[in-house]
Amino acid sequence: MHRERVSENVYWFQSDVYAQVTAGVILGPQWAVVVDTLALPDETMAIRDFIERELTVPVRYVINTHYHADHAWGNCFFPGATIIAHELCRNLLEQRGIPSLESARKQNASLKQVRIVLPQMTFSGGQMTLRVGKKNLTILPSIGHSSDGISVLVEEDRVLFAGDAFMPLPYVVDGDLEESAATIRKIGRMGLENIVQGHGDIILRGEIEAAVKENLSYLSNLKRSVKGALRKKNAEEFLEAISIESCGKSRVHLGGLAGTLHKRNVQSVYRYMLEHGVGE
Numbered sequence: 458m459h460r461e462r463v464s465e466n467v468y469w470f471q472s473d474v475y476a477q478v479t480a481g482v483i484l485g486p487q488w489a490v491v492v493d494t495l496a497l498p499d500e501t502m503a504i505r506d507f508i509e510r511e512l513t514v515p516v517r518y519v520i521n522t523h524y525h526a527d528h529a530w531g532n533c534f535f536p537g538a539t540i541i542a543h544e545l546c547r548n549l550l551e552q553r554g555i556p557s558l559e560s561a562r563k564q565n566a567s568l569k570q571v572r573i574v575l576p577q578m579t580f581s582g583g584q585m586t587l588r589v590g591k592k593n594l595t596i597l598p599s600i601g602h603s604s605d606g607i608s609v610l611v612e613e614d615r616v617l618f619a620g621d622a623f624m625p626l627p628y629v630v631d632g633d634l635e636e637s638a639a640t641i642r643k644i645g646r647m648g649l650e651n652i653v654q655g656h657g658d659i660i661l662r663g664e665i666e667a668a669v670k671e672n673l674s675y676l677s678n679l680k681r682s683v684k685g686a687l688r689k690k691n692a693e694e695f696l697e698a699i700s701i702e703s704c705g706k707s708r709v710h711l712g713g714l715a716g717t718l719h720k721r722n723v724q725s726v727y728r729y730m731l732e733h734g735v736g737e
Contacts, residue, residue, distance in 0.1 A: 485590035488517035494531025501531035522620025524549040532574035542576035545605035601637025621655035625710040645669035678704040
């Protein structure tokens with residue numbers, strides 16, 4: 458697992474095992490806040506050990522940016538911490554997370570020690586604020602990747618933990634393409650020093666404008682290409698021909714997973730357009 462100090466008392470972690478998924482820690486004088494947990498128990502517990510042994514404080518809060526397994530299933534490894542999330546995140550963890558974990562345990566023995574811990578502190582509109590030492594955290598909705606998405610802004614440092622609202626490849630299978638684009642535009646206007654993506658490396662200040670444009674261009678190209686295929690008699694054949702490169706991205710992102718995620722994006726957008734009569 459990679460670890461890096463982003464700014465004073467702000468840390469970033471990236472998985473070596475699964476899809477370069479990330480988590481973060483904001484340190485206060487007496488306790489810490491964790492932003493997201495990692496996919497597998499060993500890595501999540503390594504974060505906890507770093508906080509308790511090297512930073513020498515307990516974890517008081519864990520913020521889930523959304524309900525997906527690689528960001529929220531590690532809640533159980535922070536006993537005594539209060540879990541913060543959007544109200545929809547709590548609902549989705551209960552409705553989808555619990556049965557998904559039961560199924561996943563049958564295939565992955567390391568998940569036997571995992572249990573779903575539902576957020577105890579939620580919000581449904583507007584935003585939340587949380588003071589951690591001298592830092593003010595603003596927790597705000599960031600939908601598009603999923604309907605429950607939130608991000609965490611460290612105000613003083615202009616560091617945004619964006620969750621999967623910002624990734625090397627936008628992924629909208631469980632979300633909405635237009636909402637994802639709107640959130641990416643909003644992030645681009647926030648005057649940030651760093652974007653901590655839900656997966657992948659940290660985006661530095663000088664890289665943000667280009668990353669925003671590239672992600673918006675990808676979504677626009679994806680939408681246009683799928684819409685074009687929809688007009689063809691043999692639409693499925695044309696869908697297969699929509700490569701990630703033709704939409705402006707590289708398949709090497711996310712340890713080589715980007716190509717697979719792109720194909721899922723194509724099928725998801727196609728189904729959405731069929732259901733909503735787009736292009737007719």
